[in-house]
Amino acid sequence: MADYEIPETHEFPIIPSIMEGAMAHSAPFVASEEFQTAMGFPSGAETGQLIDGWKEKFLELLEEKLGKYRSLQVFMDTCVKCGACTDKCHYFIGTADPKNMPVARQDLIRKIYRRYFTFAGKFFGKLGIPGFVGAAELTEEAVREMYSYYHQCSECRRCAVFCPFGIDTAEVTMAARDILSMIGMGQKYSNQIIPKIHKIGNNLGLPEAALADTLEGLEEEIEDETGVKVRLPLDEKGADILLVTPSADFFAEPHVDGLMGYAKVFHAAGVSWTISSLASEAANFGLFIGNYEAMRNISLRIRDEAKRLGVKRIIFGECGHAWRVAYNHLNTLAGPWDFLDQNYPIPQHILEFTKDCLDRDILNIDKSENDHMTLTFHDSCNIARASRIGEEPGSQFTTPREVIKAVCNNFHDMPIETIHDQTFCCGGGGGLLTDDLMELRIKGALPRMEALKNTVAEKGVTHMAAICAICKSQFTKVLPYYGMTMDQIVSVHQLVSSAIILEGQGEEAEESDDAEESA
Amino acid sequence: MAIEANGKTFETDEEGYLANLNEWEPEVATAMALAEDCPLTDEHWDIINFLREYYEEYQIAPAVRVLTKAVGKKLGKDKGNSKYLYELFPYGPGKQACKYAGLPKPTGCV
Ligand code: SF4
Ligand code: SF4
Numbered sequence: 001m002a003d004y005e006i007p008e009t010h011e012f013p014i015i016p017s018i019m020e021g022a023m024a025h026s027a028p029f030v031a032s033e034e035f036q037t038a039m040g041f042p043s044g045a046e047t048g049q050l051i052d053g054w055k056e057k058f059l060e061l062l063e064e065k066l067g068k069y070r071s072l073q074v075f076m077d078t079c080v081k082c083g084a085c086t087d088k089c090h091y092f093i094g095t096a097d098p099k100n101m102p103v104a105r106q107d108l109i110r111k112i113y114r115r116y117f118t119f120a121g122k123f124f125g126k127l128g129i130p131g132f133v134g135a136a137e138l139t140e141e142a143v144r145e146m147y148s149y150y151h152q153c154s155e156c157r158r159c160a161v162f163c164p165f166g167i168d169t170a171e172v173t174m175a176a177r178d179i180l181s182m183i184g185m186g187q188k189y190s191n192q193i194i195p196k197i198h199k200i201g202n203n204l205g206l207p208e209a210a211l212a213d214t215l216e217g218l219e220e221e222i223e224d225e226t227g228v229k230v231r232l233p234l235d236e237k238g239a240d241i242l243l244v245t246p247s248a249d250f251f252a253e254p255h256v257d258g259l260m261g262y263a264k265v266f267h268a269a270g271v272s273w274t275i276s277s278l279a280s281e282a283a284n285f286g287l288f289i290g291n292y293e294a295m296r297n298i299s300l301r302i303r304d305e306a307k308r309l310g311v312k313r314i315i316f317g318e319c320g321h322a323w324r325v326a327y328n329h330l331n332t333l334a335g336p337w338d339f340l341d342q343n344y345p346i347p348q349h350i351l352e353f354t355k356d357c358l359d360r361d362i363l364n365i366d367k368s369e370n371d372h373m374t375l376t377f378h379d380s381c382n383i384a385r386a387s388r389i390g391e392e393p394g395s396q397f398t399t400p401r402e403v404i405k406a407v408c409n410n411f412h413d414m415p416i417e418t419i420h421d422q423t424f425c426c427g428g429g430g431g432l433l434t435d436d437l438m439e440l441r442i443k444g445a446l447p448r449m450e451a452l453k454n455t456v457a458e459k460g461v462t463h464m465a466a467i468c469a470i471c472k473s474q475f476t477k478v479l480p481y482y483g484m485t486m487d488q489i490v491s492v493h494q495l496v497s498s499a500i501i502l503e504g505q506g507e508e509a510e511e512s513d514d515a516e517e518s519a
Numbered sequence: 520m521a522i523e524a525n526g527k528t529f530e531t532d533e534e535g536y537l538a539n540l541n542e543w544e545p546e547v548a549t550a551m552a553l554a555e556d557c558p559l560t561d562e563h564w565d566i567i568n569f570l571r572e573y574y575e576e577y578q579i580a581p582a583v584r585v586l587t588k589a590v591g592k593k594l595g596k597d598k599g600n601s602k603y604l605y606e607l608f609p610y611g612p613g614k615q616a617c618k619y620a621g622l623p624k625p626t627g628c629v
Contacts, residue, residue, distance in 0.1 A: 029533050188533070193626050203627030210577035217585050248628040251582040252613070253601055283628060319628075433628060435534065435614070469628040477611075486605075 004442050006481050007094055009450040013417075015087045016096035023097040023443075027148040028436050029188035036186050038195040039294070044184040054183040055138055059116055061179045062109070066117065071168070072175055076113045078165045079103060085159040085169075090424045091152050094443035099149050102159035102169040108146050109176050111136040147185050150176045152440055154430035155288065156381035161421055173430070174290030181289060189434035190285045197298055202247035202281035208234075211277055214250050222260055226505040230267045232259075232275065237309050239274035241266070244282045244302055244326075244347075245317025246469035255472055258318050258491025264500050265354050265493070268363050273315075279305035282322035283469070288431030295325065299333035312341040315348045318491060320380035320429065320468030323349060327387035349389045351399050351467065354496060358406045364501040367409050374410035375495070376461045377401055378448065378475075379423035380468035394420075400467055400492055407499035412459035418451040426466075428474030441474060442481050449482040456484075465492045524550035536617075536624050543571075543621030551619050555610075559619070563607055565594060570620040580617045580625050 033043040042051045051057065066073045085102040087093065092100040099105065114121035114135035121135035130136055155170035180186070196205045206214070215232040222230045233239060243266075249259040266273045279302045286295030306314055314337075316326050326347045331337065337346045345352065357363050377400060383389065389399040397420045405411050418424055427444030455461045466472050466489060475489035520531045525546035530538040535551065537543055548567055552559045559567075569589055573581045581589070583601055591599015604612035613625050 189626075196626070204579070204625055204629065205623075206579050206582075207577065210579045210581075213577065214582045214585055217582075217588060221584065221588075246628050251625065251627075252629045253583050256582070256584055281627075473629050 004439050004481065007443055007446045009446065009453050009482065011454060013093070013447060013450060016093065018098040019096040020098060023091075023095045023100065023152060023440065024145075024148065026152060026437065026440050027144075028151050028432070028434055030147070030184075031186035031188045031191040035188060035191040035195075036181075036184065039181070039186060039191050039291075041181045041186050041191070042184055049184060050140060050143065051184040054143070057183050058112075058138060058143070058179055061182055062113065062175075063117070065175050065179070066113070069171075069175070071171060075106065075167045075172055076110050079106060079110070079167055080165075082164060084162045084164060085167075088159045088162045089153075089169075090156075090158070090427060090447045091154075091440065091444045094427070094446035095152075095440070097152075099145075100152055102163075105149055105153055105169055106167065106172045107134070108142070108149055109172060110134070112138050112142065143180070143183070143185065146176055147180055150180070151187060151432065151437070152444075154381070154425045154427070154432055154444070156425035156429055157385040158381065158422070158425065161385065170430070174287070176290075177288075177431075178290035181291065187289065187431065189436070190289050190431045194285050194289075194294055194298070197281055198301065201276075201278045203283050203285070204247040204251055204281075206247055206250060206280065208277040211250060211275075211280055215275070218256065218260055218263070222263065226502055227507055228267075228502040228504050230260075230263050230502065232263050233273065234275050235277050235309065236272075236274040239272045239309065239311055241271055241273035241313045241315050242279070242302075242306050242309060242311040243273055243275050243315050243317060243350075244279055244322075245275070245350075246282045246319040246322060247280055248469040248473060249317055250280070252469075252473060253476070254487070254489060254491045254494055255318075255469055257494035257497060259493070261491065261493025261495075261497030261500075262317060262350055264497050264502060265350075265357060265363065268500060268502055269353075269357050274309060274311070276305040276309060282316050282319040282326075284322055284325045285431060287321055287325050295329070296333045299325065299330060302330075303334040303337075307339065313344050313348060314340065314346060315350055315353055317350050318467040318469065318493060320382035320470060323389075324382035324386040349399075350493065351389050351403055354493070355390070355399055355403055358403065364503070365407055365499045366501050367407055367499055369498045370408040370495055371410070373408065373463045373490075373495075374412065374459070374461045375404055375408050375490075376412055376414050376452065376455055376459075376464050377404060377419070377492075378414075378426065378464050378466045378471060379419050380466065380471050381423055381425045381429060383467065384421055384423045397421075400465075404465055404492060404495060407495050412455060412461055414451040414455045418447065424448045424451070426468075426471040426474040427478060429468075429470050433470050433474055438477075442478050445474070445478040445482070449478070449484075453482065453484070463488050463490050465490050465495060467492050522547065522550055522554070534618075534624060537621045540621050540623065547621060548619040555615070557608070557615070563616075563619075566590065566604065566607060566612065566616050567620045569593075570616055570622055574620070574622050580613060580622050583613065586612065
């Protein structure tokens with residue numbers, strides 16, 4: 001593990017005394033010309049330089065966004081500096097940098113808005129004292145500060161829950177990032193990834209042959225373990241269900257154990273399903289960079305694949321922001337979906353599918369298979385604050401917990417002010433899950449780590465379950481920095497996978513014991 | 520950025536990955552590993568060589584289960600798990616080992 005200053009965890013959350021400029025040095029790599037061009041974004045003479053005429057372009061884009069998104073205009077105008085949001089951001093709590101207070105983050109662009117788009121700002125700007133009305137000149141320094149602090153926001157919306165006006169910093173961040181991309185300051189991590197989705201089919205760049213090989217290996221693993229042939233079909237025309245899942249599910253741990261869980265549930269439910277190699281990704285980083293076109297193009301290829309394969313239903317795997325985009329926008333971005341079976345939700349979440357199977361009692365569950373663990377559950381921000389899983393208000397909180405409790409005997413929640421709609425981000429969401437932001441990720445994880453540690457101490461919790469690829473990868477990386485181990489994070493469908501007893505399972509148990517150990 | 524190995528200079532990206540993947544030589548891996556205080560043993564080389572073979576065939580690093588399974592088959596069951604791989608490559612087999620092996624960095628939510 002590299003050397004970082006790890007924030008201390010406490011028995012009770014502590015609001016830090018502010019440390020001006022504590023994270024001013026933090027910024028992700030800027031996308032080089034290669035990656036900017038692939039996205040259709042312009043670049044300066046060298047990576048990290050602004051394009052010619054950047055200032056005019058910035059103001060033009062800001063004006064356009066203010067006109068197009070009514071909410072942005074309202075957010076710019078309504079903040080009364082009440083302070084309710086200031087201590088609600090995990091990045092502020094973890095870094096103590098006052099610019100990580102949500103209101104301060106908004107102000108980075110609000111002061112430009114004031115200077116160029118309000119009467120008072122223009123007036124005092126001309127007098128040379130724009131600061132008098134909270135306005136500021138658009139300088140290169142201001143742009144670089146935005147690049148830094150708009151990449152210290154995971155677009156988690158926790159602050160918006162506490163703002164009396166519902167001002168959503170996430171939306172401000174998205175607008176700012178989109179403008180920055182257009183003046184040569186796109187972020188390398190996201191811009192490098194998005195084109196791979198179109199060229200290869202997923203964020204990882206996992207080509208069809210590798211995906212087929214990987215899935216075959218997983219089929220063998222399930223068979224070794226259970227003695228039952230469970231399929232993970234790829235590009236099968238005529239299947240009923242298209243599973244769209246984050247590519248991390250094919251690649252990383254504990255994600256892959258969740259994927260095997262979906263496969264077992266589908267198998268036990270007796271439905272036909274398939275993965276598509278060209279839509280082998282649920283993630284939609286277009287959301288992170290605030291770019292509507294990118295978001296739309298990523299969604300459209302799911303439509304193309306659903307049509308090509310002739311499926312009747314679409315189900316999304318465990319991914320937070322993918323579900324936020326799918327739940328809220330799939331219809332606007334890529335609809336109408338009139339060619340799918342209208343008797344099922346479009347799209348459907350894998351937890352809705354599994355919950356329904358559990359409710360109908362068609363799965364054979366042995367909860368004791370998970371008795372070596374005591375679970376808690378991390379609500380992913382994009383699911384908790386931007387979508388539903390199920391039909392009732394709040395079902396995004398109850399559905400995953402009901403599924404966990406249906407397959408595990410031991411479950412305890414973390415403190416109420418850290419779960420449900422008040423959940424803390426894992427620290428790696430919103431396009432920040434990159435190694436060049438490791439310090440920020442570790443520090444931003446503080447509130448979640450603190451809540452988890454305390455629940456471990458008080459309730460004997462041993463593992464935390466999650467339903468988002470980013471959360472899972474982020475926790476795998478940061479848990480060790482907080483004195484825990486990477487395998488303490490598990491997939492919800494991994495728990496389902498362990499508890500489910502497939503028809504015919506165990507009949508050759510004696511012979512396969514050895515194989516089980518090696519799996 | 521660049522790294523010196525075998526009397527030559529190799530260009531790398533911001534994150535220390537080889538810029539031209541086909542320039543890779545074993546000495547590059549040794550130099551990268553030394554710079555990160557992770558001297559390479561035969562055990563490391565087993566992994567690096569497997570990564571390169573897999574990449575040659577599939578144009579991507581192997582998924583973690585593909586890797587652990589292959590390692591388990593070759594070196595024995597006790598080594599076919601990510602714990603063993605993390606002992607060898609504490610920054611993560613996916614990223615650290617790929618870098619030494621001259622593979623591109625796995626991107627996405629991993
Ligand atoms: S959206 Fe989340 S990360 Fe961004 S400022 Fe608000 S609380 Fe912080
Ligand atoms: S809670 Fe809302 S109104 Fe109050 S300071 Fe924060 S953004 Fe402004």
